[in-house]
Amino acid sequence: MKKGFVFILLCIILVVFTAGSFAEVYPTKSLTLVVPYGAGGTTDLVGRQFGAALSKILGVSVVIENQPGASGYIGCQAVLDSAKDGSIALFAADSLGTQRVMGISELSYDDFTPIIAVANDPKVIVVSKDSPYNTIEDLLAAIKAEPNRIQMSYTGPGGSGHVQALIMSQFGYSPALTAYASGAECIVAVMSGQVVFTNSNHSTVSTYIESGDLKLLAVCANERMPQYPNTPALVEHMPGSEELLEIPYTPLSFLVANDVPSNVKELLRNAALEAVKDEAFNDYMDKNRIEKLYEKYVTIDEIKKFYSEWESTVSWLLFDSGAAAFSPEQFNIPRIDQ
Structure with a gap:
């Protein structure tokens, strides 16, 4: 006061x-x-x-x-x-x-x-607790095998999710994009099975990761997050993406x-x-x-x-x-x- x-x-x-x-x-x-x-x-x-x-x-x-x-x-x-x-x-x-x-x-x-x-x-890649994908390797392999078929939720054209999906596409991983009005709706879409995954901001999904409702597969960055030392940074599976993943999206x-x-x-x-x-x-x-x-x-x-x-x-x-x-x-x- x-x-x-x-x-x-x-x-x-x-x-x-x-x-x-x-x-x-x-x-x-x-x-x-x-x-x-x-x-x-x-x-x-x-x-x-x-x-x-x-x-x-x-x-x-x-x-x-x-x-x-x-x-x-x-x-x-x-x-x-x-x-x-x-x-x-x-x-x-x-x-x-x-x-x-x-x-x-x-x-x-x-x-x-x-x-x-x-x-x-920071951006992270998450899937639902019931997803068949347990690692980022599994998800990336599926996306590469079926380009533009594995659905990802995002908040609209030109947003951070869209940009990071384009970066993934540059390295041979092209998801199918489904737009929602907010990051929260993107998360609901994953948890309800409307889409396979999303690249959410960490603060919006941290409680769902802790509760087990979402599985964390990767951090969209050049370094792992200290609280998730066993979760890979996306750069580990996309060599050459360092400069692009440094951007504050x-x-x-x-x-x-x-x-x-x-x-x-x-x-x-x-x-x-x-x-x-x-x-x-x-x-x-x-x-x-x-x-x-x-x-x-x-x-x-x-x-x-x-x-x-x-x-x-x-x-x-x-x-x-x-x-x-x-x-x-x-x-x-x-x-x-x-």
């Missing part, structure tokens, strides 16, 4: 020395944080943890509002269409970097101002529309930097082995550079794989090595 009181006092002092009144530019009752995906996925789960920590610092309620649809477009556009007073913000995943090349919308990271890059939730960020007043952006930036120090938030991040992007990309310039490089790498990967509707060149997105 003391920390929250001190922070609110500092905020009031800040606003007094900037144009406009506190009541006009800041949500004195609550802050709505739009998650452009359904409940239960990694963006939703991490967003709720971050929102709870942010609420302690701001001293107001942070309300999570799920607005799924069109690979994240619906929720992102809703934030842009809302009042630009800082009362509505965005907690987004990766699809802002692929919307244009996938032909979903004209939106990109450039339409928003980053407040803080928050997290990257699910970068989660706290953003606002570009025309939100600068003093509000500064206030939210200061609050976010304090929020990520919260003990409960860090416990959640550590327990789920979620990468803390706010420690890797510290300044706003570093965050923007990361977005630019991520958009380039993934957009060209989608285009070169034949999955993108438009060439990245059409949007002046250079190749990362140019």
